[in-house]
Amino acid sequence: MSFRHVDQYAAVVSPVTRTVPTARLLGTVTLAAGSAALPFGAWMPLAVLFLAVLLIARAARVPARQLFIRTTGPFVLVFLASAGLLVLVPGEPLFTLGVLKVSSQGLERFAFVLGRASVALSAAVILVSTTSFPELLHAFRELRLPHVVTASLGVGYRLLYILVDELERLQRAARSRNAGTGSTTRRRLLVGITAAGLSRAFSRGERTHRAMLARGYAGDVPALFSQSWDRRSTLALVMLVLLVGIVLGGAHILS
Amino acid sequence: MEMLVVVSDLSYRYPDGTAALNGVSFAVAAGERVALLGPTGSGKSTLLQHLNGLLPATAGSVAIAGITVVPSTLRDVRRRVGLVFQDPNDQLFLPTLLEDVAFAPLNDGVPAHEAAHLARETLAELGLAGVEHRAAHHLSGGERRLAALATVLVSRPAVLVLDEPTGDLDARSRRRLVGLLLRREETLLVATHDLGIAESLCRRGVVLHEGRVVADAALGDLLVDRALLERYGLAAPLE
């Protein structure tokens, strides 16, 4: 898992980036939850949602290639996780793989889970591609997440970069001493580095705390940015919620 | 002359009992630039943390502009003392530079738009206009050092306290930093073991050794006293 892409969002101006970050976040949640709540076998509604996501990606000027590449990684994980459904779902056996029987119900459920996941994954990729971390943090604040969570994420974001740098240095130092050839040594090395990482994270946190106190910190990390909702964002979000609501309602009536 | 910083008979013991400072006394006048010299472990960093009340004195006292540092005056003291830590990464902890620089004014109750304005202005003063929305890990070492400086300058402190300001800087960034500091009017207290940077910034030197002030004189005189520099680990003995 790499985290550096998060920072490399392209500041492309598009109809999507013109909405406030909170609206983008809520839109993503709406799409993900909407597709996840579709009943099994509702293929048409799923196709409608997928089409909607593709249109939003187009509006956001996220190239299809990038959308595809970024969803591939997580998609493989979902694929592996859902492969179990092929054999775990009872039903009429379709064919057998060794001792495992693949049922037709299992196959359908497997495919449907993948379909639902693709909609959610694509929506998330659009969010990441159009929204920077500070914007996302701002959305969290606006959505009234506990202050401690947003404050920890704000401080943690910077510390993550510093910490990963330190961990990489530790790892390089260990490698240069020819440590970690066998898998047992490698495991031991990783434990050592993780423990060192934890103790360094703490020292860093304590030093940061002092630096914060020196600048008048009294327990609250005040927010600098505030963004007011505009009509465009409200309208876009309402339209999306309506669309997903209608699709979802239709799917449940039909099934 | 009005003394801005008065440290009198200051002692400090760490919770584990180690004595870090043993009766340190000195005073700095407004507008003065003083180098606090001493090798690693001489108590420089500990002393600096007393200047804005991050550590409580075990004995003795510190006063800034006539205000004695006690828990009830911390707010006033911290507004007047700008402390720049050794590692800029400790000081730049928010997702964007602008938030980092606006942190102190916001804590002081300045409204957000005004704090953002102050932060932008300060960054521009230090030649960092245009990187406000970047995160500190996307800056060069020199820029990061300047950004850390900006986070305290934004509050217009009376005295600027720097801990090893040139630790990891290349020659060009050092020159840039020195040039910037010389143009400023704040009273300056620089803790360092780097005699070069002390010489280019300060006129007066206070030498700290094992938690005591062992010399307090014009920097020009200190730097030619080879025996003294060697005794207190500030220069390697000549072969």
Next chain:
Amino acid sequence: MAHIPDGFLSGTVMVGTAIASGAALAVAARRSRRDLAEREAPILGAVTAFVFASQMLNFPIGAGTSVHLLGGVLVGAIVGPWSGMLVLFAVLLVQALLFQDGGIASLGANTLNLSIISVGAGVLLYRWFLALVGVGDRRRVGAAAVAAFLSTVLVGGAVAVELAASGTIPIKPALVVVGGGHILVGVVEAVLTGAILATLLRVRPELVTVSAGARPVSRPLALGVAGVTALLAMAAGYVASTRPDVLEAAASRLGLAQQESVGATPFGDYGAPASGAWAAALIGVVVVFGLGWVVVRLLARGRLRA
């Protein structure tokens, strides 16, 4: 499958788990402030960054697979359960939104499993064991390792129940495959938690021993809880083995056992003949608790002799 992706859970389960997690986090936010005061943001920020970074390091467990630290007990043992829950939630939130690791709509379920249950139950078990065996570095490490194992198995059980309640997989294979898989993950989690805690006790002991907001559990209470748990588990095991239909009926009323049809289940004949998975699971709980007890005691005794 520790992080449930989107697509696996039904609407009811997503909403239900989200409400439960939200309520628990609201309590956690209030209690965490009390434990850490204004050190909260920088310390929890640092721990959040650590959990995030450590989950990027993969530990090889052989056969080409690797797992990463979940960290519930480790973090909870250091910053206390309430702050620990918030840290794990912050990590899950960012993982779901920015890395598509775990679904957005299933964030509620993932939070319930990996933050509330993993940290909450984990720390409860950890403190319970500590009260039983007494204080000391090796006992601490042993208690944390066993708590980490058990909390991971509980997480696996929770995932299985959520999948079954969603009608994605029937409960029996879910428990066997997902719950069973977490036994393996739990072993790794136990080893990592123990090893990291042991290293930390050497370099920064004050971090582990002065854990935030810890109220000591009294020994008689701990023993009492141990006794009641064992009795309950045995009684349940007895009921399950003599009257298998009771639990099955309960399961079907809860909607856990819907859509089960005989014949095509590949794991149709895995269970103990009379009782099925339920009794097996309960007996397993008893065995695991017993083993945990023995391991902690042995580690503690080793320390006394050393």
